[in-house]
Amino acid sequence: MKAIILAAGHGSRLLPLTLTTPKCLVEVGGRAILDHQLDAVAAAGFESAVVVGGYRIDQIAKHLSARDGGLPTELVFNPFWSIANSIGSVWAVRAYLDAPFALMNGDTLFDAAILRAALADRGADTGSAVKLVIEPLVTPGLDDMLVEADGDAVVAVGKHLVGHQATDRSLGLIVSTGGSAYAEALRAVIGEEDGIHAYHHAVVRRAAETAGVRAVRIAGDVRWQEIDRPEDIALWQHDHDAQADGTLGS
Template identity: 85%
Template sequence: MKAIILAAGHGSRLLPLTLTTPKCLVQVGGRAILDHQLDAMAEAGFDGAVIVGGYRIDQVAAHLAARDGGVPTELVFNPFWSIANSIGSVWAARAYLEAPFALMNGDTLFDAPILRAAVADPVRGVTLVIEPLDEPGLDDMLVEAKGDRVVAVGKHLVGHQATDRSLGLIVSTGGGAYAEALRAVIGEDEGIHAYHHAVVRRLAETVGVRAVRIAGDVRWQEIDRPEDIALWQHDHRALADGLSRS
């Protein structure tokens, strides 16, 4: 199982931190977001990672070259990073989409057990990792799920009832279904401006997508704004303090 990390964008909502630094290299708790991700993948048993870069990709390349150990990495360039949405980065990684993969955003931190659980299930097909929705957040990718089946996914679910939020973690056990859906979505009018979850939506409407809900005692955090950095650091500092007292 390889990870595909979408890390091409600018990260304008993290300015001024991303003024001269790609978002995936922004420091959270003293380490780059990308290092958090790669270390969690190593702990979860991944075979490697494909990083899709764009904005200041030279810095990403230098950072990967300086890493000592961990999962093997490959860097792919998305030349459309400034004009296309996240689906453009998936398109740049299309050569890897027929083998088993776990696709994730380059701005999201996961505890390793989330990654282990996402790839542990042997059921074939495409899986979306979700968590129950208490109250929608500003940037949530909303999901309607019935049991373990994804019904709909999108920023706005017109005609659907949001039950969960997506973690942006998509797993495929291999085959051509995901790549075929990607080609269909990006080929539509304005397809390059779609979020890559549009591929999941298309699969949910055709061959089906399985939903996997995370346990309540694991943590993840999308790093979109400076306050998200503070929240992740606070939660993990509190966790560390609790473990030391026990």
């Protein structure tokens, strides 16, 4: 199982932190977001990782080369990072999409337990090969990727679910156990008019409409945090400190 980390964008909502630094190298709790992710991926038992870079990719390359051993990691360049949406980064690694993979955004911190649970879920063995990790929706956030799920089946995915009822939010973690379903959906979406400006969740939406996508819900005692704005860093630090002293949720 290979981890694919999409880390090509500028991260303009994290300015001024990303003025001269790629988003994935912004420090959270004294460590780069990318280091948090690669350590969680290694702890979850992945065999290797691919990082898709774009904005200031030279810094990402230098950072990866300075890491001491550990998980074998390859850096792939997305030359369309400044003109396409996140689907461009997925297209850059299309050669890897027929084999088992877990794809994640380069700005999201996960407990390793979330990654392990996504890999351990065997429901897709009897149905679709593509899985989307979600959590129940309580109060929608400004940038949530919304999901309508019917039991364990993903019905619709999008920032705005016109004609659908949002039941969950996506963690941005997509797992494929192998096969062509995800790659075929990618080719269909990016080939549409204005397809290069689609979010990569549009691929999941297409797969849900065709081959089917299994919904995998996380347990309530695991942590994840999207780092989209400077206040998200402070929120992660607050929750991390609270978890360390046992006051989280009290």
